[in-house]
Amino acid sequence: METKEVHYKAYKPRPFTKEERPSTTILFGGLTWKHERLIQGSLERVGYKSQPLPNIERQDLDIGKEFIDVGACCPTTFTAGNLARTLTTLKEKEGEQTLKDRYIFVTIGSCGPCRFGQYHESYERVLEGLNLRDFRLFLLDLLRMEQSAPGGGLEISMPLTFGLVYSMFYGDLITDMEYAVRPYEVKEGQTDRVVEESIEVLYEALKKRPIKGKKLDSLLWHVFTDYFADALKEVRKLWDEVEVDRLRVKPRVKITGEFWLQTHEGDGNYNIKRWLEREGAEVIPPPVAVWMDYLINMELFKLEDAKGFVKKYYTKKFAIQTIAYLYRRVYDKLREALNNIPNPLPDQRKLKELARPYFHYRLAGGEGHMLIGKALYAYKNKQAHMICELSPYGCLPNTMSIGAMAKVLGDYPDLLYAPIEIKGDAEVHAYSRCQMILTEAKRRAREEFEEVLEKTGLTVEEIRDFEEKHPKIKRATYKVPHYGYAGTASNYVMHIAKLMGRG
Amino acid sequence: MGIPRFLNVWGTHQFWVGFFNALGVGKVVFSSETSEEQYRTYGKGRITMDSCFPVKALAGHIGELLYKDINLLFLPMIYSLPSFLKGHVMDTLSCTRVFMSVENIKAGFLREGNVFEERGIKMVSPFVPFAEAELLPKYLWTSLKEVIPGLTLEETGRAVKEGFKALESFEKRMREKSLEVVRWCAKNNRPAILVLARPYHMDPGIGHEIDGEFQVYGYPVLWYNYLPLDDWLLDWLFGKEIREGIIKSPFDISDVWTSSYSSNTNEIIWGAKFATRLPWITGVIRLSSYECGMDQPTFTPVQKIVEGSGTLFFKFGELDETKPAGSVKIRVETIVYYLEKYSEDIIEKKLRRLPPLPEKLFL
Known part of the structure; x- marks a missing residue:
């Protein structure tokens, strides 16, 4: 038997130089088309050509399985398949050498214990499988403000990092608007058109944004400038034109779950958010910004535990608290530009405290304790009628917190919770499970609505009359306060009652 | 308690x-x-x-x-x-x-x-x-x-x-025992098997005692988590690569595994590297439980690390609650056939790649 020695080596991309930058396209993916388009704007402003990967399709699951090791979670399989499909198409269209020389793929790695930290291993299997080991794949660290890849062609500077943060915020805020408005739109399809227009306005704003400062001055400018909020005020005018009917009684369904799956909009999660809307629900989408807020606050919680063991404890605590405060302040300022229709970021300390009897906050991996905290937060604050938690098949941390939810449900049997395992190829099963809980959520939304009508003594006809006389309340950007009801229609009725002096 | x-x-x-x-x-x-x-x-x-x-x-x-x-x-x-x-x-x-x-x-x-x-x-x-x-x-x-x-x-x-x-005292004793096994193999020019798994695969109800099946055939079994770490041995196995600047120390795995966050995974990867270099480990047995998400990204790298040196690699994957006794027996028989056929050749070729045998191996 031949026993020739061939030492295996980990994948190491060829350097990507500054000179190559103008002629090289950065491929990236993993978020919604909205976030990705905005990221494109941020990258273009600092001289990078970029191209998001195409939308995830069902075929990506099968393609991914052909290349990566057996037993992967469905986000890994879908995204690896998506990368394989993209590279294959580009190779066919532009030739192998052009693909290797003129394209790079950039992905994020972090997290550590969860498989998310090892996604790149699966992408490397794709490159091996396609015989493209020369193709360049770069891994960036999610938690570093400044970094560069070998060769210096890819430099993540402070202005770029802040551009990416604003892209994320914009994407989240428009997504929040979209899901808050579409179920109630009077003209079908108007919301989707306004979303597209909004994203293009914001893409241009990011592409043309001023580049101010390099380090601390860059940070201060990005925190205190009105530039980004002003762009959103322009966008608000588009949303002002959308008329909504908030008297449609709908259960509010909060989406939680594994990061990729909960954020995703497409075949990767059976398009479950759109499906829920078709089934009569209003969906509360999960912002990417919450996860970043969680990561910042986790640093604070860890530091607090280490009090007495770390040097300059108070200085460090002040620094992290300041970052956390500024992060939230910027997000709130942007929300305000949209009249606070998008949801605020939840208080991370509250999430931690709510989850504490069920899940230790230091058990970090994936979303850690946050999923339990979010479910309880939504339930206790009457934010939603139901929680739909999207759990990828094979996900390491997510299955664990779902199991721990058993005790939460024992303590709060009223909490409507639908953990949906997503394999990618069992759509009917997932819909069916979700439908069972949704039926009860619908009943509760209806009961709550009737209770408010009874309490206020209002009739639907009286509310319609009031709306005719006050058309501005039918605008999508009109803010209806929260009166302690989960449903939009119920809060709306209570608000009208207050305006009429009957609440 | x-x-x-x-x-x-x-x-x-x-x-x-x-x-x-x-x-x-x-x-x-x-x-x-x-x-x-x-x-x-x-x-x-x-x-x-x-x-x-x-x-x-x-x-x-x-x-x-x-x-x-x-x-x-x-x-x-x-x-x-x-x-x-x-x-x-x-x-x-x-x-x-x-x-x-x-x-x-x-x-x-x-x-x-x-x-x-x-x-x-x-x-x-x-x-x-x-x-x-x-x-x-x-x-x-x-x-x-x-x-x-x-x-x-x-x-x-x-x-x-x-x-x-x-x-530390327990681990020291275990590593000394492993060194005894390595010395016995060196003195007798006999092959051994290395198990790459998670520590809890030592539990008979989790690892299903697959390692024991090989002992029945006379093969000493080493576990990756208790391998000997003596300086002279590691210098013999890794010294050349350190001097050539490929790795920084015998414990450096960055040449084959970059996301080295998980302790068990890191040790599995290191065990695989050890196996490729130690001549008397002629076969590596990988145990992995059904739905192990930590093992999944390592399957190809570990197999390639091991096989790259000509060492035989066999995986018992998807282990679950029930012991698949029949299929384990058949696979072990097959693996033993290959070990018997190729071990001598593997030892010889692996020895040729290394510096002269250290005296301490024969104490």
């Missing part, structure tokens, strides 16, 4: 024995080894999600301990591990499912009432970061002071030191 014999307790049990002895806890009782009977008798109805069997088996261990003569149940959430690779890798974390398993399985015993209280047992589940030396006593003390009246942080700190001493 009852401690379930589960997951990373398999790699740290001696720490816990030393720790609780130092605290003066009367008696430490471990649950039995995992078995189908244990799982069905005591774990039934306690599982709240689908997972790998090593995690689900914890329900059986906890359930069994409820019927033992204990008044304290200790369920450590082991977040990071002591590892000989610390300082050479990015982190030494446990698998996410492993460190979250306690919160998960515990919920199955609490959702319809507090089963522990009903049995008159106090339960504690501290967060255990072995890699955070300063914080470890604090987290342990915060939990244990609730059930051990009068316990101080200083006492806990001293007990932690005793725990580490006990663990």
Whole structure:
């Protein structure tokens, strides 16, 4: 038997130089088309050509399985398949050498214990499988403000990092608007058109944004400038034109779950958010910004535990608290530009405290304790009628917190919770499970609505009359306060009652 | 004090024995080894999600301990591990499912009432970061002071030191035993097998005693987590690459594995590298449980590392609750055939790639 020695080596991309930058396209993916388009704007402003990967399709699951090791979670399989499909198409269209020389793929790695930290291993299997080991794949660290890849062609500077943060915020805020408005739109399809227009306005704003400062001055400018909020005020005018009917009684369904799956909009999660809307629900989408807020606050919680063991404890605590405060302040300022229709970021300390009897906050991996905290937060604050938690098949941390939810449900049997395992190829099963809980959520939304009508003594006809006389309340950007009801229609009725002096 | 014999307790049990002895806890009782009977008798109805069997088996261990003569149940959430690779890798974390398993399985015993209280047992589940030396006593003390009246942080700190001493002493003995095996192989020019797995695959109910099947055929079996770490041996195996600047130390795995966060994974990868270099390891057996997400990204790299040197590689994957005795037997027979046929040749070729044999191998 031949026993020739061939030492295996980990994948190491060829350097990507500054000179190559103008002629090289950065491929990236993993978020919604909205976030990705905005990221494109941020990258273009600092001289990078970029191209998001195409939308995830069902075929990506099968393609991914052909290349990566057996037993992967469905986000890994879908995204690896998506990368394989993209590279294959580009190779066919532009030739192998052009693909290797003129394209790079950039992905994020972090997290550590969860498989998310090892996604790149699966992408490397794709490159091996396609015989493209020369193709360049770069891994960036999610938690570093400044970094560069070998060769210096890819430099993540402070202005770029802040551009990416604003892209994320914009994407989240428009997504929040979209899901808050579409179920109630009077003209079908108007919301989707306004979303597209909004994203293009914001893409241009990011592409043309001023580049101010390099380090601390860059940070201060990005925190205190009105530039980004002003762009959103322009966008608000588009949303002002959308008329909504908030008297449609709908259960509010909060989406939680594994990061990729909960954020995703497409075949990767059976398009479950759109499906829920078709089934009569209003969906509360999960912002990417919450996860970043969680990561910042986790640093604070860890530091607090280490009090007495770390040097300059108070200085460090002040620094992290300041970052956390500024992060939230910027997000709130942007929300305000949209009249606070998008949801605020939840208080991370509250999430931690709510989850504490069920899940230790230091058990970090994936979303850690946050999923339990979010479910309880939504339930206790009457934010939603139901929680739909999207759990990828094979996900390491997510299955664990779902199991721990058993005790939460024992303590709060009223909490409507639908953990949906997503394999990618069992759509009917997932819909069916979700439908069972949704039926009860619908009943509760209806009961709550009737209770408010009874309490206020209002009739639907009286509310319609009031709306005719006050058309501005039918605008999508009109803010209806929260009166302690989960449903939009119920809060709306209570608000009208207050305006009429009957609440 | 009852401690379930589960997951990373398999790699740290001696720490816990030393720790609780130092605290003066009367008696430490471990649950039995995992078995189908244990799982069905005591774990039934306690599982709240689908997972790998090593995690689900914890329900059986906890359930069994409820019927033992204990008044304290200790369920450590082991977040990071002591590892000989610390300082050479990015982190030494446990698998996410492993460190979250306690919160998960515990919920199955609490959702319809507090089963522990009903049995008159106090339960504690501290967060255990072995890699955070300063914080470890604090987290342990915060939990244990609730059930051990009068316990101080200083006492806990001293007990932690005793725990580490006990663990180090045990590991030293195990590594010496492994060196004995290596020396025996060298003196007799006989092949050995290396098992790459997770520490809890030593549990007969998890690893299904597959390693023992090879011993029946006369093959010594080494486990990756107790390999000898003597300087002279590692210099013989890795010295050339260090001098050529390929790796920084014998414990450097960055040449083959870049995301070195997981402790068990890092040690598996290091074990694979060791196997490719030690001439008498002619076959590597990989054990992996069904749905192991930590193993999944390592399948190809580990196989390629091992096979790159001409060493034989065999994987027993998707291990679950039931022992597939028939298929294991057939596969072992096949593997043994290959080992018998090729081992001599593999040893010879691997020896040719190394510097002269160190004298200390023949002491």
